[in-house]
Amino acid sequence: MWTKASQPQVFAARRARLSSRLRGPALLVAGLSRPRNFQHNRFPFRAESHFLYLVGRSIEGAALLIHPKGATLFAPPADPEAELWTGPMPSLTDWSNELGLEVRPIEELQGAENIAALPPQDLDCALWLSELLDRDLEPGGGEELQGADAELAESMIALRLSHDDAAVAQLKEAAAVTHRAHLAGMRATRPELREASIRAAMEAEIIAAGCATAYGSIVTVHGEVLHNERHDGVLTKADLLLADVGAETPEGFAGDVTRTWPVSGRFSGTQREAYEVVLAAQLAAIAKVAPGVRYLDVHRAAGLAMVEGLIGLGILRGSAADLYARGAAALFFPHGVGHLLGLDVHDMEDLGDRAGYAPGRSRAEAPGDRYLRLDRDLAPGMCVTIEPGFYQIPRILARAEEVGELESALDRAVLARFADVRGIRIEDDVLVTPTGYEVLSAAVPKSVDDVQHVMV
Amino acid sequence: MWTKASQPQVFAARRARLSSRLRGPALLVAGLSRPRNFQHNRFPFRAESHFLYLVGRSIEGAALLIHPKGATLFAPPADPEAELWTGPMPSLTDWSNELGLEVRPIEELQGAENIAALPPQDLDCALWLSELLDRDLEPGGGEELQGADAELAESMIALRLSHDDAAVAQLKEAAAVTHRAHLAGMRATRPELREASIRAAMEAEIIAAGCATAYGSIVTVHGEVLHNERHDGVLTKADLLLADVGAETPEGFAGDVTRTWPVSGRFSGTQREAYEVVLAAQLAAIAKVAPGVRYLDVHRAAGLAMVEGLIGLGILRGSAADLYARGAAALFFPHGVGHLLGLDVHDMEDLGDRAGYAPGRSRAEAPGDRYLRLDRDLAPGMCVTIEPGFYQIPRILARAEEVGELESALDRAVLARFADVRGIRIEDDVLVTPTGYEVLSAAVPKSVDDVQHVMV
Numbered sequence: 001m002w003t004k005a006s007q008p009q010v011f012a013a014r015r016a017r018l019s020s021r022l023r024g025p026a027l028l029v030a031g032l033s034r035p036r037n038f039q040h041n042r043f044p045f046r047a048e049s050h051f052l053y054l055v056g057r058s059i060e061g062a063a064l065l066i067h068p069k070g071a072t073l074f075a076p077p078a079d080p081e082a083e084l085w086t087g088p089m090p091s092l093t094d095w096s097n098e099l100g101l102e103v104r105p106i107e108e109l110q111g112a113e114n115i116a117a118l119p120p121q122d123l124d125c126a127l128w129l130s131e132l133l134d135r136d137l138e139p140g141g142g143e144e145l146q147g148a149d150a151e152l153a154e155s156m157i158a159l160r161l162s163h164d165d166a167a168v169a170q171l172k173e174a175a176a177v178t179h180r181a182h183l184a185g186m187r188a189t190r191p192e193l194r195e196a197s198i199r200a201a202m203e204a205e206i207i208a209a210g211c212a213t214a215y216g217s218i219v220t221v222h223g224e225v226l227h228n229e230r231h232d233g234v235l236t237k238a239d240l241l242l243a244d245v246g247a248e249t250p251e252g253f254a255g256d257v258t259r260t261w262p263v264s265g266r267f268s269g270t271q272r273e274a275y276e277v278v279l280a281a282q283l284a285a286i287a288k289v290a291p292g293v294r295y296l297d298v299h300r301a302a303g304l305a306m307v308e309g310l311i312g313l314g315i316l317r318g319s320a321a322d323l324y325a326r327g328a329a330a331l332f333f334p335h336g337v338g339h340l341l342g343l344d345v346h347d348m349e350d351l352g353d354r355a356g357y358a359p360g361r362s363r364a365e366a367p368g369d370r371y372l373r374l375d376r377d378l379a380p381g382m383c384v385t386i387e388p389g390f391y392q393i394p395r396i397l398a399r400a401e402e403v404g405e406l407e408s409a410l411d412r413a414v415l416a417r418f419a420d421v422r423g424i425r426i427e428d429d430v431l432v433t434p435t436g437y438e439v440l441s442a443a444v445p446k447s448v449d450d451v452q453h454v455m456v
Numbered sequence: 457m458w459t460k461a462s463q464p465q466v467f468a469a470r471r472a473r474l475s476s477r478l479r480g481p482a483l484l485v486a487g488l489s490r491p492r493n494f495q496h497n498r499f500p501f502r503a504e505s506h507f508l509y510l511v512g513r514s515i516e517g518a519a520l521l522i523h524p525k526g527a528t529l530f531a532p533p534a535d536p537e538a539e540l541w542t543g544p545m546p547s548l549t550d551w552s553n554e555l556g557l558e559v560r561p562i563e564e565l566q567g568a569e570n571i572a573a574l575p576p577q578d579l580d581c582a583l584w585l586s587e588l589l590d591r592d593l594e595p596g597g598g599e600e601l602q603g604a605d606a607e608l609a610e611s612m613i614a615l616r617l618s619h620d621d622a623a624v625a626q627l628k629e630a631a632a633v634t635h636r637a638h639l640a641g642m643r644a645t646r647p648e649l650r651e652a653s654i655r656a657a658m659e660a661e662i663i664a665a666g667c668a669t670a671y672g673s674i675v676t677v678h679g680e681v682l683h684n685e686r687h688d689g690v691l692t693k694a695d696l697l698l699a700d701v702g703a704e705t706p707e708g709f710a711g712d713v714t715r716t717w718p719v720s721g722r723f724s725g726t727q728r729e730a731y732e733v734v735l736a737a738q739l740a741a742i743a744k745v746a747p748g749v750r751y752l753d754v755h756r757a758a759g760l761a762m763v764e765g766l767i768g769l770g771i772l773r774g775s776a777a778d779l780y781a782r783g784a785a786a787l788f789f790p791h792g793v794g795h796l797l798g799l800d801v802h803d804m805e806d807l808g809d810r811a812g813y814a815p816g817r818s819r820a821e822a823p824g825d826r827y828l829r830l831d832r833d834l835a836p837g838m839c840v841t842i843e844p845g846f847y848q849i850p851r852i853l854a855r856a857e858e859v860g861e862l863e864s865a866l867d868r869a870v871l872a873r874f875a876d877v878r879g880i881r882i883e884d885d886v887l888v889t890p891t892g893y894e895v896l897s898a899a900v901p902k903s904v905d906d907v908q909h910v911m912v
Contacts, residue, residue, distance in 0.1 A: 002650065002688075034490035035577045036502055037708075037799075038806040039597070041671050043499045044685075046492055083851050084790060087681035121491045123579035141495070194458065200664035208656035210688055215497050225543035229500075232458075232666055252493075334540060343493075350494040395539050 001180065001209050003173040003249045008100045010166040011056045014159065015064075015071045015101075018054065021155040024148055025067040026116040027109075027133065030059050031125045044212065049343035049350070050118055050156050052252040055099065061106060063132060065115070072102045074109045116148035118156070121350060141352030157355045160342055162381035167342065168431060170253035171383055174214070175429055175440040177247035178255030181205040182444045185219070185243050186261055186454045189235065195219050196231040202245045211247040214254035214345045218244035223260060223423020224391040226335060237264040238420050240271055244427065246345060254345040256385050257441045258427035265455040272448055274390050274421040277309030279446065281388040282426045285337055289378060289386070289430050289437035296364070296375045299337040302388040303329030303368055310390075314414040328406055330368030331396055338385035339373035341429055346373055347383075367402075380434045387427030392418070457636065457665050459629040459705045464556045466622040467512045470615065471520075471527045471557075474510065477611040480604055481523040482572040483565075483589065486515050487581045500668065505799035505806070506574055506612050508708040511555065517562060519588065521571070528558045530565045572604035574612070577806060597808030613811045616798055618837035623798065624887060626709035627839055630670070631885055631896040633703035634711030637661040638900045641675070641699050642717055642910045645691065651675050652687040658701045667703040670710035670801045674700035679716060679879020680847040682791060693720040694876050696727055700883065702801060710801040712841050713897045714883035721911040728904055730846050730877040733765030735902065737844040738882045741793055745834060745842070745886055745893035752820075752831045755793040758844040759785030759824055766846075770870040784862055786824030787852055794841035795829035797885055802829055803839075823858075836890045843883030848874070 018026075030047035047058040054064055055073065062075040073096075078089035096103040111134045119140050120126040126139045142153050163171065181202040188201035199219040206213055220228040221235055223242030235241060241263055246255035260278075262271055285302035307324045310316040310332065316323055323329075340347035340356055348355030353363070356374040363370055374384060392415075396402045403410065429440040445451045474482075489501035503514040510520055511529065518531040529552075534545035552559040567590045575596050576582040582595045598609050619627065637658040644657035655675040662669055676684040677691055679698030691697060697719055702711035716734075718727060741758035763780045766772040766788065772779055779785075796803035796812060804811030809819065812830040819826055830840065848871075852858045859866065885896040901907045 034499060036499075037505055038577060038802065039595075040805060041801060043490060043492075044672060049493055080851075084849065085681075085683040087678065087684060088851075121494060123583060127579060139495075194664070194666065196666045197664040200660040200662075203663055204656040204660035206656075207659055208650070208653040210650065210652045216500060222543065225541075227541040228543060345497060346494065349496060393540065395536075395544075 001176065003177065003209060003211060004169070006056055006166040006170065006251060008098065010164070011054055012100055014164070015054050015066060017159055018066055018155060019068055019070065021158070022066065022068050023151070024114065024116065025065060026148070026152045027112070028054060028064045028066065028118065029120070029125065029129055029132075030055070030062040031121065032128060033060055034122065046212070046252070048121065049252055049348070052343055053160060056251050057099070059095070063106065063109060065109065072104055073099065074104055074106045076106050116152040118142070118149065118153055119145070119350060142350070142354040143352045153351050153354055157348060157351065160348060161340070161355070162379060163342060163383055163431070164381070167253065170249050170251055171255070171341070171429065171431070171440055173249050174211070174247050174253050174255035175257070177206055177209040177211050178245065178257045178441060179443045180209070181245050181247060182243065182257060182259050183454060185245070186259070186445065186451065189241055189261065189263055189455065191235050191237040191263055193235050194231065195221065195233045195235065195241070198241060198243065199231050202243065206247045209247065211249055214246040214248035214256060218242065221263070221422070223425060224393050225423070226391070235263045238268070239263045240421065240424060242423050242425055244425065252343045254341060254343070255441065256341055256345050256427065256429060257444055258387055258425040259444060259446065259451070260424045260426065261451050261455060266452060267448055268420055270418045271421055273313055274418055275424055275448060277306065277313060278388055278390045278424045278426050280309055281305035282386055282428070285386045285388060286428065286430055286437065286439065289384070289432060291378055291380050291432060291434065293378045294375065295378060295384065296369070296372065298386070299369065299372050302337045302386070303333060306333050306388060306390065314411055315418070316409055317411060318409045323409055326406060327367050328409060330366070331403065331406060331410070332390050332392070333388055334367060334371065334391070334393070334396060335389070336369075336372030336374070338387050338427070341383045341385050349373070378432045380432055382432045383440070384430055384432070385427055386430050387425055389423065389425035390421065391423040392421065457632065459633065459665060459667060460625070462512055462622045462626065462707060464554065466620070467510055468556055470620070471510050471522060473615055474522055474611060475524055475526065477614070478522065478524050479607070480570065480572065481521060482604070482608045483568070484510060484520045484522065484574065485576070485581065485585055485588070486511070486518040487577065488584060489516055490578065502668070502708070504577065505708055505804070508799055509616060512707050513555070515551070519562065519565060521565065528560055529555065530560055530562045532562050572608040574598070574605065574609055575601070575806060598806070598810040599808045609807050609810055613804060613807065616804060617796070617811070618835060619798060619839055619887070620837070623709065626705050626707055627711070627797070627885065627887070627896055629705050630667070630703050630709050630711035631713070633662055633665040633667050634701065634713045634897060635899045636665070637701050637703060638699065638713060638715050639910060641701070642715070642901065642907065645697055645717065645719055645911065647691050647693040647719055649691050650687065651677065651689045651691065651697070654697060654699065655687050658699065662703045665703065667705055670702040670704035670712060674698065677719070677878070679881060680849050681879070682847070691719045694724070695719045696877065696880060698879050698881055700881065708799045710797060710799070711897065712797055712801050712883065712885060713900055714843055714881040715900060715902065715907070716880045716882065717907050717911065722908060723904055724876055726874045727877055729769055730874055731880055731904060733762065733769060734844055734846045734880045734882050736765055737761035738842055738884070741842045741844060742884065742886055742893065742895065745840070745888060747834055747836050747888060747890065749834045750831065751834060751840065752825070752828065754842070755825065755828055758793045758842070759789060762789050762844060762846065770867055771874070772865055773867060774865045779862075779865055782862060783823050784865060786822070787859065787862060787866070788846050788848070789844055790823060790827065790847070790849070790852060791845070792828035792830070794843050794883070797839045797841050805829070834888045836888055838888045839896070840886055840888070841883055842886050843881055845879065845881035846877065847879040848877065
C-alpha cells in the first residue's frame, strides 16, 4: 500500500484558522536535520509537527510566517551546485505553486522582531531561531512560555486537539500501515528467532509503504520492561512477544498500536487468562470514550477493570473498589492508560503538559496516575490511545516498599502460576466522535481467537 | 545471522596504543542522543566513533578520559527511577567488570582543565563538552584544531587508519550483513513495485541481524541522482535499479556496497554494455590497490578505464589518454572513486579532510577530482571503497558550459541509444593487505551472469 497525501487546500484552511486566532505575527519553523556520526551523515529530516500541520511538507530550514491576515513561507532556495547530488529540487516558485502560498527566500527573514514562536527541540534549532527572531530562545517544554508565545501555543493546541477530516484521514492511513506491520509480525514469529527478526518484518511493511516508524519499536519477550529498546532476545515457544510498533505517514501523522502474542501461536492457559483480563480492561476503557468524559476517568476505568480481573484470577483478594483505591492496579499496571495521538505519537508533547492537561489540571501523585500524559475532557475530533497492560515488574513486586500493605491482598502462590506472563499490553488508537468513539486500529487482530487464527 | 562482538581486550589494547602516543590527557565523549520531533522521542543513540573505537559500547552521556598512563570511563550512574521503563541497567561496577576499565560517575568530571578533545558533532554535544572541559568548543570539522587537540586528532587518525584484526573482523561482519541485504533486494525486485519495497526488503535483513543502516539507503531507478533520497518511484521492467545500502554493526563498523540490477531480471543489450564498462573500470581500480599506491592514482585508473570503455561503446571518440586528460571521465563519472571505510561510512569525516588527505595534500580542482574524499598512499590495514559509476546527468550533459569542447568528442547519436541506462554504480569494500588487497564484499553478486542468476 502507499499512503494518500492531503490536498493543498487542507493546509490553507488550517493556516486560515490559525490566522483568525492570532493577534500578531508568529513563526513556525520546520527545523534542521540532526547529524548522526558526522556532519554529512544525518538522520532523515523530519520537520517539526506544528510546521507539518500548516505546510504538510518536510522542507528543511524553512519557516512559516503567519499573521492575522495571511501567511508567507520562507525557504532556502534550491542550490544549483547541490543538484548534482540531489537531482533537480523544487524552486521557490515550484513550492509556491504546489502549496498555494507566497514563498520567499529564507534570507529575507533575518533579524525579524516581535514575532511569536514555539520552543525549538534542540540547540542547533534554538540558535537558528534565535537569530531569525533576534531574541534568545532555548530548547524545552511549553510550561515556561509567556505572552504571545504562550498564546500561539494555546492556539496551536486548540487547532490540533480537534482533528479535522484530513487529519483523521492521515491517522487512518497510519493505522492501516500499522495494521499491516502487526500482521507481518504475527506471521513472522517463530521460536528460535531473535526479537530483531520480528521487528524487521514489521518495520519492512512500514518502510515499503513509504512511511517511517513513529517511535522506536518495542518488540520484546520481556514486555515487563516498559520501554525495552533491546531486540537481541531469542524467542522460545513458552514466551509471549509484546510489539509496540507504529507507522508515521510522510505528512507526519502517527499510528501507535501494541499487541502481545504467543511465540508458539497458541496462548497457554495462564497466558490466555491474563490476556483476557487486559483485554477486558482495554474494552472497558474504550467503552468509556465519549465527548465530555474526563480522560482520567477512562484511565481509572481501565485500572478498576484490571483489579476486577485479577480478583477473578485469584491474584488479588478483596473488594475491587477498595483494592483499586489502595493502588492495587499500579502493582501490575503502573503507567497511564494512554495519551493524545496526532502528528506526534505523544501529540504536542513538545509543549510539555500544556497540551495533555487541561488548564487547572496537573499530574496526580498516586502511583497509578502519576505517569498519565493526558487529563482533558474528551471532545469530538480528539484521538487518544487506550493501552492498559499487565506486567510482573521485579522493581515493583519484589520490593516491600512498593507493595506495602497490599501484600496481604496479594496471593503470591497464584501469581507464581503466571510465570509465563511477564508482560502484556494491548493498545489501540481511538478517535472521539460526536456520539462516542471509533477505533482506528480496529482491524489489527486482538481477540485470542483472532490472533491465533492469524498465526496459524 | 547475528554479528559477533569484539572481546574487551581489543578495546584495552586500542586504549593502550592511544595512551602511548599521548603527551597529556584527552577526553573522547560518547555524545548525546538527538531528539526527533520532541524531547522524549529521540533517534536511536549512536555514540561518536572515536569513543566506540576505544570503548565499544554506545553509552549515552559517557566520556573516556585517557592519558599517557591509563584511562578512566566517566558514565552516568543508572537511574533507579528509570528502571521501571528501561529495566535493570548496568551499574558503574557492571560496566567496569564488563569493560575491564575504571569507571566513575560523570559528575566527577565537571570543569576539568587542559584536556584535549575532538570536535563535537552538534551544539548540544558542544555545550556539554564545553562545560566538561571548561573551555569553548564548537561543532565542526577538524581543519581548525590546534595544539593538543590537533595532536589527539592525528593520533586517532594514525590508529584508525590502520584497522587492527578486530576492526577487520567487524568490517567483515558488516559486509556479510550487507551481502544478505543486497541478495534480498535483488530477489524482491519486480516491476510495478515501488522503490520503497526493495529498500524495505534490504533494510529488513539489516534490522534482523541487529544492525543499523550505516547511512541513508539509496534505492532508486534514478541512479543518475547521486544521493537520491526518494523511494517513491515505481519500477518498470525497462529500468535499472541502483541500490547503495550498507549495514553498521552494533560496535559501529560500516559496510558500504552498491549494486545496480535490471528490474526485469535481465539486462538489455545497452544496459549490459554500459554495466560491463563500469565493472571493468571498477576491477581496474581494485587491481591497483596495494601498499604504497596513491589513492588518487586508483581514482584516475577508474576514470581512464571508463573513458576507454566509452570509446569502445562509441560514446566517446578519440584517444583515451587525451580524452581523460581533458576531463571526459567526469562527464559521466563526476564523483570520487571512493573513500575511507571504518567506524564511519566516510571514516573520520568528522575531522574534515584531515583523515582523508595526507599532510601536504588537498583537493584537486579538476571536475573529475574535486569530490575525491581520499588522497593518501595506501597502507596495509586501510579499508577503502571502490565505486565508479556511469551516469547520464542532465545538469552535466545538457549544459554547454559543462561539456565544453568535449562536445566534439561526444557521439550524441550513440549516447541516445543508451537511454535505458540512467545511472550505474558498482561499489565494493576493499581492504589493503601487505601484498595487495582483499575485497570484503566479494560475495555480493556483481557480474552480469551472477546478478541475473540470483534474480531468476
